[in-house]
Amino acid sequence: MNSSRALLVWGAGVTAYLVAVTQRTTFGVAGLEATDRFDASASQLSVFTVVQLLVYAGLQVPVGVLVDRWGPRALIVTGGVLMALGQTQLAFADSVSAGIAGRLLVGAGDAMTFISVLRLLPAWFEPRRIPVLTQWTGIVGQLGQVVSVIPFVALLSTLGWQPAFLAAAALSVVAVVLSVTVIRNSPHEDNEPTSQTLRQTGTSLAEAWKQPGTRLGLWSHFTIQFPGTVFVLMWGYPYLIRAEKVGEGPASALMTLFVAVGIACGPLLGRYVGRHPLRRSTMVLAIAALMAGAWLAVLLYPGPAPLPLLTLLVVALAIGGPGSMIAFDFARTFNPAARIGTATGIVNIGGFVASLLSMFVIGVVLDVLLGSGFSRGDLYALPSFRLAMGAQLVLLAVGACAVVIARRKVRRRMADQGVVVPPLRDALARERRLRRERRAARRNATG
Known part of the structure; x- marks a missing residue:
């Protein structure tokens, strides 16, 4: 290894x-x-x-x-x-x-x-x-x-x-x-199939689903993966060009920024998860709050949003990509090695289901507003797009509530096993104390 x-x-x-x-x-x-x-x-x-x-x-x-x-x-x-x-x-x-x-x-x-x-x-x-x-x-x-x-x-x-x-x-x-x-x-075996029977496979699937940590991963992926996926794969470009009146050059730059932010944030979030495994769900909820806040700031702005505000939105959505990878860490740590793949499959379905739902709902809202005369003949009018994109906030809220509920079940099971998650205030105080001790140790070693 x-x-x-x-x-x-x-x-x-x-x-x-x-x-x-x-x-x-x-x-x-x-x-x-x-x-x-x-x-x-x-x-x-x-x-x-x-x-x-x-x-x-x-x-x-x-x-x-x-x-x-x-x-x-x-x-x-x-x-x-x-x-x-x-x-x-x-x-x-x-x-x-x-x-x-x-x-x-x-x-x-x-x-x-x-x-x-x-x-x-x-x-x-x-x-x-x-x-x-x-x-x-x-x-x-x-x-x-x-x-x-x-x-x-x-x-x-x-x-x-x-x-x-x-x-x-x-x-x-x-x-x-x-x-x-x-x-x-x-390192120890070639590509030999396991001896797992179909009945054992069904049992493994049921056990993976019953594990609260798997469901916590599913809802984490559901909540923070879809906003960026929807924006990049389908609705972001027409929203920027037609509704916000951003030129093709700035719109392409914002899409490039999306990829760059994801690359920059990935290793940082990976180190965070490695150092604070008991705070993974807190990071998921913080990213969800950041994305919801950025969307609200853009959607509530009177008139087309300025480029700095749209940049903030793209940065927030981009963080959701690497942030959603935290969900797979839940699958890995709360399941035995024999069913990690099964648990990962369950988790991975969350974000894509949310993406499909969001893409469909946004399209339906735009079509309904066009048919009702609200958009005055412009399918991609800014007022219509505001209402359509705002529908994502409902899915974000549903996902965040589900994360909180699943986290409570996970922490209850952890407490039964003798693992208690300390309050965030105590954890931050402990982290500051450890940093002071490390700095003092370095000074003593050099001095």
Whole structure:
């Protein structure tokens, strides 16, 4: 554990996840070309993304069960194969239905990758290093968006639809070969399936769900992952351009800032979780409050919000991405190793369900306001978008209440086991005392 070989295995897994994110986001940058190729309307094109996310969310629990039963290596390889097939199908598709079939395969393969990579960490690294490595897994993986935005777009614009998507498929083939060659489930065993029966699998799933720590992770992911996902994947850009009247240059800069903040905050949050494991849910609630406060400040501002206020909003939403990774630490620490994958799958479904609900509700509110005459014929009018985006605050409130309820159950069970969480005031006082003692020790050592 913690060896150079462990880092090599993790590096191969993270590469597979980076490729998965690339495949996930390629269609989003090919919208104009897809409109011409499939002769599709905007609503038909939206089906591509919705179906892909539905498949991803729907497979989280089954994939979590399978990764515990067969091991992460088998799932990472299978996911890569499915994504290669999906992108190949999309490369040759000439109808909406054929294109959606390709995205279904991509969504299924994508669903297998992230959970499996996280499942490698407890086998190869000691617990104190896992929170930071979990954050770096998310950070490096999200760089796949850069691959889809720059090299893939360049291929699409110069060589056309088919060569670009075939090149994307080839990238998954490379990831599959790397995974087969390098990844092993643990330092002590190869990729041998477990002897777990179907009945034991069902019992493991039930036990993971009954564990309050798993549900705390689910609601943590539900609460702080979706606002940033909704903003980046669907509604943020039209909101900035059409409602807030931000130019394309500043809007692109804000989207770039979103990625940069996520990269910068990830390691910091990982270190926080490693040093303060009893305060993880407090950080989740603090991030939820920050996002709610930023949205309220923007939505209540009279007229279009100034750029500094929109920048604050983007920073707050970006923190939610790495913040939501705390949820997977709940799954890891409150479940035995044999069902970590199952628990992680349960947790991971939370944010994507919330994202789909939020995307749908925002669209419905905009359509209703347009039909009622409230928006005066402008679907993306600022007053309409304010009401639509404000609907997210309801989901934030529901999620935060669920986090508090789940946390109480977790802490009651911890108290029964003799672990008492001290009041925050006492914990902060202890931290200040320890810092003073460390400074004094350093002075004595040097002086």
